[in-house]
Amino acid sequence: MNHLFEHEGVDYQLWLSRCQQGYRLHLGNEVLAVDFSHQGDGRGLLTITGASEPVRFAIDGDIIHLHIRGRTRILRYRDPLSAHALVKKDAGHLMARAPMPGVVVKTSVMPGEAVSTGTALMVIESMKLESVIRSPQEGVVDRIHFNEGECFEHDAVLVTITQEGH
């Protein structure tokens, strides 16, 4: 079972193996000789196929922030236990999630209100633009998780919808 890293929404499979000098990175059909020496304070030297690259890094849980060759990229290690656990069927559709961080401008529904697919639930504002959060399916508004004026992060659950009879 390979390791998974996510970068800009795409999952990359890889495996690292030991070799006499350092490691080998197996990436698809590519095999690269790699190694890393820590220099302390979020600095290190990556060796990749013989070339040395100074690396600045910061690790925040499973998120790895990297600065190499003047460029910054953010990769996320996907723990195999959670990566392979399916979200319960339909559960994703029962919640309206925030497509980006923002602030609630106004809520258009009340808990207990019946909604159909596409009903406007909430107006959010992010990056100076308003967008409407719509119901992903038919159901009843169970809970509104943020009040008007409150801030939320990316992927936060904004509104929970239950299916009638469930």
Added chain:
Amino acid sequence: MQRLASLIDVNSQEFRLNEHHNRRLVTEFKERQRAVRFDRPERDRERLRRQNKLFVRDRVEALLDPETPFLELSTLAANEAYDGGVPSAAQVVGIGIVAGREVIVHADDSSVKGGAWYPLSVKKIVRSLDIAIENRLPVVHLCDCGGGFLPMQAEFFADRHHAGRIFRNQSILSKMGVPQVAIVMGHCIAGGAYVPALSDYNIIVQESGAIFLGGPSIVKVATGQHVSVDDLGGADMQTSVSGTADYLADSEMHAIAIARDIVARFSRPEKTSLDRVAPEPPAYDASELYGIIPRDARMHFDMREILARLVDGSRFHEYQPRYGRSLVCGFARLHGYQIGVLANNGVLFDDSALKGAHFIQLCDTNRTPLLFLQNITGFMVGSEYERRGITKNGAKLLMAVSGAAVPKFTVICSHSHGAGNFAMAGRAFDPRVLFSWPQAQISAMGADQATRVLTDVKAKQLAVDGKQLSAQEYETTRQSILEEYRERSSAYYATSEIWDDGILDPVDTRNALAIAVSASLNAPIETPRYGIFRM
């Protein structure tokens, strides 16, 4: 250590003809292995897809650490049984790396007869657990077994090494502190239900996994009760009500991820330390083995030529090079591990038997694992040899082989007949693994000799009834006896019956043995102790 100097002329006609012959044998062997591994009727593949199940080979690959080796054992088990209808005996077994740990992987193949256990399936599972016990290897079971194949129950149920042995071995492993993890990926019914139940950890896959002693139809017959699979032994019930299963997984991949996580946190007992240096490839290319193994099995070949293509740097420290020369003994390194080698270079004489017994004791005292390379037609017979004590000296060799506490490994390179099979650590002498090469012949007596004896016996029986065989009838009878004998002494028959742990392409021997040696070091090596040598 001195480097062996090969005397083989790789440009000779002889070499080329051998090479052509052996490559053909290996191609045929690989095709047979490929077919039993992957060829399945489309409807069986389709059924797996419908059940949301991965093919057993994909399950195993997902379980293993990528970029690590997997030594599959007994791939061609049952290939000559049940009309070839139960490829690999519906089991995948091997030694692999899971989360950095050497483990035995045992997986039911539900694409074959719904994963039902046939007599040889049981034998293969028992053998895999024997290996686990001998080498103290943790086991990962990928369970998807519809129960035993009832029509053949007489051949797998009641005897000492029949189905009960699986559960006994599991219990013994647990008692030894060797952990097991089982993933329930299908219905585990009857005996199959005990595999997860007797594992220290088990995981059940939502929807496809279920455990019950008797399935709904058995329950109906036995008690008249109507009950659904889910209520009877579904993943939800077994994890939340009965406690028969430990972890609930959303999918097979999720279950495998959980299993890997469990294995990763197994304690890592210190392995037996064995003298090891940095590995070195042989100085001669292993593919030259194809040109060395004679196309005519009656032809002699020098085992040192094999060793030169098997051991590190082709270096070999030969012991007693001038005595008992039909048994080559000496020290070498295999992937850096120090080993003692006993290799046949002709029939066993009393002096070769004495040399072998002595060398085994030497290695045992040194804590040096033993490698037996068999090409043996047997012990020398005849009054002169009896007078020299060939039988009692052969018995010494058997005593030494049986008593040695260091791990033993056996490869049947060509002939393996008579007491030679025993003396060279045949199956009965518990080598940790035993492999055959495709052209190997295993039988009590060589085919030509045995056929002559058998044909004569037949002719004599007919003569008792007053019948006389014509020359032509004699020849026909001889031919048919020879054919059947050959078939039953072939490596394919031996491996089908699980007399070995699988056939190897000769060039794979080095790696396969290294994996086996490494695995063997998970168990401690007892202090040497022997029975009584008849002096």
Added chain:
Amino acid sequence: MQKLPFNTVLIANRGEIAVRIIKTLRELELRSAIVCHELDAGAPAVSMADMAIAVSGRTPVSAYLDTAQIIAAAREANVGAIHPGYGFLSENAEFARTVVESGFAFVGPTPESIQLMGDKIRARNFVQRNGFPVVPSAIEEDDPATFILRARSIGAPLLVKASAGGGGKGMRIVRDLDTLEQAIAQARSEAQRYFRDGRLYIERYIEKPRHIEVQVLGDSFGNVVHLFERECSVQRRFQKVIEEAPASALPLGLRERICETAVDICRAANYRNAGTVEFIVDGEEFYFLEMNTRLQVEHPVTEMITGIDIVAEQLYVAAGQELRFSQQDIVSTGHAIEARVYAEAPARDFAPTTGKILVLDYPGGPGLRIDIGISQGQQITIAFDSLLAKVIVHSRTRDGAALKIARAMQGLVLLGCETNASFLARVLADEQFLSGQVHTGYLDENPQLAAGESACDLSTFLAAAALLTRPVHEAADAVPELHASLGRWRNA
């Protein structure tokens, strides 16, 4: 150094601009006081200021918009002047008036100037009345009943704007007149929320226009000078991303005409202190767009080419002093470029990002200026504007500046919060940008620049990530040496 009649200045702002202002105050040997919401407690501006006074509000932004608290803070700190920075209350005439009436100097124009020139509609009418060119438009409050009708008669494409707005808030492009009413409703709602003023106006939307603005300075004695123009055509969603001075490749004479027009407008408006007159340039034509009656985000590029500290001049003017130089004294040398580093994800439609600054490091050197308001360990939230830093360079030529800023961007290490830095680097290396042939639609026409990093080199990053992730290298280390050396061997 000229003497100023006050020795402490309150900064009614935060972030990089507060740091920027403090630097000049220190230069002038003045004390700094700052208002500060609790979210900013650890910000560099707060630790740099001589005094910080806490302000609070229902939302973090509202704390910085609370005139009463700010005046109280000014009293507490015993300041002589209040610098509003940009954004927040900087263009609020009411605030300016209260500041002045409370006895402080307001570092900015008079309340009357803000009222006149800070209001888009009034400013436009004023400019048009005085004979300067403006884009054809329809102003709602002229006659609300016929607003839509008048807008339609201009013809598509149209741009809907908030009368009180700026910075892209409440703006909508309408290419299909059928969607006009919907766009008006949305723009009004945004305007209402941001400016508490839902008035709108609509103008002809000029395709591929260039955004050229002129920095002006005026004093209380009727002197007005310009500090040359800036080009701010590299924009996304009306938000400036890269600015430079001087503008590249303006037709001969046009530069002078634009700058002189800006000065004439300010003179007509009797404008005082620093301000920016923005124009839309369409080939050889240019139209008055709006005026910003405050210090601009992009003011450093002007400072780089003129050597004038605009904040210092603002303070002198606010103190009632006469401009210290005339137009002839102001010389433009070389070329300056500024890139704005935002906490945002260009590949996800520039959605704002949040996070904690885990690593912050930036280069220095001659001709290189980094205006930054964050420090390591600081949490970036959605509460405020997402501008984190500005990288500004100055070089003899535009090519030299482009090269220098590209290098500077590479040396900027900001980890912990996703930024647009890679996007900026791609723009700065883009051929069209380098050729100077940019217009305000440039980024929209080149979505590939925002689409994200090409996969090239990704393996280098994956290698580093793998080697830095414990479960990954532990899994490698756990495999016995023999098995690692055999690799993916199978007995076929």
